[in-house]
Amino acid sequence: MKPKRIIIIGAVASGTKTAAKARREDPDAEITLITEEAEISYASCGTPYFISDIIKDGNSLIIRDPDYFRKMLNVDVLTEHRAESIDPETKRVEITNLKTNQSLILGYDQLVLAVGASPNTPDFEGVGYGNILTLHNIPSAMHIKSLIRQKRVKNALIVGGGFIALEMAESLIAQGINTRLIIRRDQILSNFDKDIALLVQNYIKAKGVQVLEEDEVGEFKADADGNVANVITKKQTVPAEFVLLATSIRPNIQLAKKAGIEIGPTGAIHVNEKLETNIPDIYAAGDCVETTHLITGKSVWIPLATTSNKHGRVAGINITGGNDTFPGILGTFVVKVFDWTIAKTGLSEKEAVKNGFETETIIVPANDKAHYYPGSKRIIIKLIAEKRSGLLLGAEIVGDGVVDKRIDVLASALAGKATVEQLSKYDLSYAPPYSSPMDPVITAANVLLNKLDGKTSSLSSIETKVKLDKMDDFILLDVRSKPEHDSGHIEGCLHIPLNELRSRIDELDKSKEIVTYCGVGLRASHAHRILKNEGFEDTKFLEGSMAVWPYKIEK
Numbered sequence: 001m002k003p004k005r006i007i008i009i010g011a012v013a014s015g016t017k018t019a020a021k022a023r024r025e026d027p028d029a030e031i032t033l034i035t036e037e038a039e040i041s042y043a044s045c046g047t048p049y050f051i052s053d054i055i056k057d058g059n060s061l062i063i064r065d066p067d068y069f070r071k072m073l074n075v076d077v078l079t080e081h082r083a084e085s086i087d088p089e090t091k092r093v094e095i096t097n098l099k100t101n102q103s104l105i106l107g108y109d110q111l112v113l114a115v116g117a118s119p120n121t122p123d124f125e126g127v128g129y130g131n132i133l134t135l136h137n138i139p140s141a142m143h144i145k146s147l148i149r150q151k152r153v154k155n156a157l158i159v160g161g162g163f164i165a166l167e168m169a170e171s172l173i174a175q176g177i178n179t180r181l182i183i184r185r186d187q188i189l190s191n192f193d194k195d196i197a198l199l200v201q202n203y204i205k206a207k208g209v210q211v212l213e214e215d216e217v218g219e220f221k222a223d224a225d226g227n228v229a230n231v232i233t234k235k236q237t238v239p240a241e242f243v244l245l246a247t248s249i250r251p252n253i254q255l256a257k258k259a260g261i262e263i264g265p266t267g268a269i270h271v272n273e274k275l276e277t278n279i280p281d282i283y284a285a286g287d288c289v290e291t292t293h294l295i296t297g298k299s300v301w302i303p304l305a306t307t308s309n310k311h312g313r314v315a316g317i318n319i320t321g322g323n324d325t326f327p328g329i330l331g332t333f334v335v336k337v338f339d340w341t342i343a344k345t346g347l348s349e350k351e352a353v354k355n356g357f358e359t360e361t362i363i364v365p366a367n368d369k370a371h372y373y374p375g376s377k378r379i380i381i382k383l384i385a386e387k388r389s390g391l392l393l394g395a396e397i398v399g400d401g402v403v404d405k406r407i408d409v410l411a412s413a414l415a416g417k418a419t420v421e422q423l424s425k426y427d428l429s430y431a432p433p434y435s436s437p438m439d440p441v442i443t444a445a446n447v448l449l450n451k452l453d454g455k456t457s458s459l460s461s462i463e464t465k466v467k468l469d470k471m472d473d474f475i476l477l478d479v480r481s482k483p484e485h486d487s488g489h490i491e492g493c494l495h496i497p498l499n500e501l502r503s504r505i506d507e508l509d510k511s512k513e514i515v516t517y518c519g520v521g522l523r524a525s526h527a528h529r530i531l532k533n534e535g536f537e538d539t540k541f542l543e544g545s546m547a548v549w550p551y552k553i554e555k
Helices: 014-025 044-051 066-071 138-149 163-174 194-206 254-258 305-318 349-354 404-415 440-452 461-469 482-487 522-533
Strands: 005-009 030-034 062-064 075-078 081-087 092-097 103-107 110-113 117-119 155-159 178-182 210-212 217-222 228-233 237-239 242-245 249-251 282-284 333-337 340-346 359-367 378-386 392-399 474-478 513-517 539-542
Touching: 005 014, 005 103, 014 030, 014 066, 014 305, 030 081, 044 138, 044 163, 066 075, 081 254, 138 242, 155 163, 155 237, 163 178, 163 194, 163 242, 163 333, 194 210, 194 333, 194 340, 194 378, 194 392, 194 461, 228 242, 340 404, 349 359, 349 378, 349 392, 359 440, 378 404, 378 440, 392 404, 404 440, 461 474, 461 513, 513 522, 522 539
Parallel strands: 005 030, 005 110, 030 075, 110 282, 155 178, 155 242, 178 210, 474 513, 513 539
Antiparallel strands: 081 092, 092 103, 117 249, 217 228, 228 237, 333 340, 340 392, 359 378, 378 392
């Protein structure tokens, strides 16, 4: 039998992973990898840390060079070559050498599209001026770092409020650059719920990032050299010698569309569990592909490095005659923002509601270690569950403590279709340097379980603020000590310390709704239970209380 001819178009994560796995599975296959870039395997997720000089050497971001694949894996690597078209009938690919402009035709038995995604460039007036850049690969990172090293950037504007925007805001602030971040909405992190996103937003403001909320770019103005100098927004004009466009990315589907490959409802390439497209012997993997969300069962496009690498393994097995599948994703991710860690898995509350779930949620602040152990830090957990069944739907966690292991526990729970009650019984590890006897995940599950069982009722910070703004006739009851209250409280509250509540309970009107709050929610919950036991029917506690209150406080 003739060796199988495999062509992989695209590199970086899914393309190179496919090539490496295919070679391990089939030592005789003729494998050709085609990429428009000079490098084929690099860690694009590390570029913000290279720009901030946490990573000193840009070469350390290059995982494998082309020669490794040529010499060690016997893969024919065509760098700086562009695939122009695919003919599924004759099983041939037309390719252009970008250095010589010469064309060549290659035949294939199995073809993998691993063409990734590209930054969206918004159609702003003046967007073509110098030093208006995107961050998407090693050369773009080198360009930005060189610009900063020239010491000419005093003011920077980041357009967008996602992960790259936040990572780059940290990088620029660390280098003494006056940094503004502009967003069209009133919150960063649009895939998070507002109550959690506002906590991160306040945090980055405290770190020196100026957030231009509910604003947008109108026009860029240049200096005499043609480089950006000022940005005219909907509300103001701000100086900026460097602009980072970090609004969004799009899947690269042009080649697939030309070949008649099906594009899914998300705008990315549609594949089945084996990563096969609608055309026989053509597969697709990585950021150009949509996949199935494991909670909703619907198609989603959530480009993540973790997914791309898993895709590459599955594709490499299947194109060499194997039978592997990729069931879908939860969209689990984690990102560092200054000293905080931001993480999410599954559905946010707003995503769950949009997908037809009736939800119950809770927000719980907790220490990541035993509270008495040196270095104990706070994390804030939001859990989302289906109200009727108690099925866990998603989680969001932020804070300066250990977040990553908690989000991974919750991702595992989601993958196993756990209920909140089951989660509350998980056998998690404990020692004072690592956790408390009741891990924060289990504590949060227990608090949510109380809500699901009807034992407690609560409001989020957003819901409470809406009631305050509408001037609803309710009592907001601060049950902290007097020194705590005097150091900062929510405007319009009534103050009765928890240890005085039973003796002063006659001061409260049973006909009114009463919302209790404290420092982190524990005492507020106690006060709420006391009031219920004393016959107060309409009582709730403020989840997370002052620890998660993102609005103005009075002193």
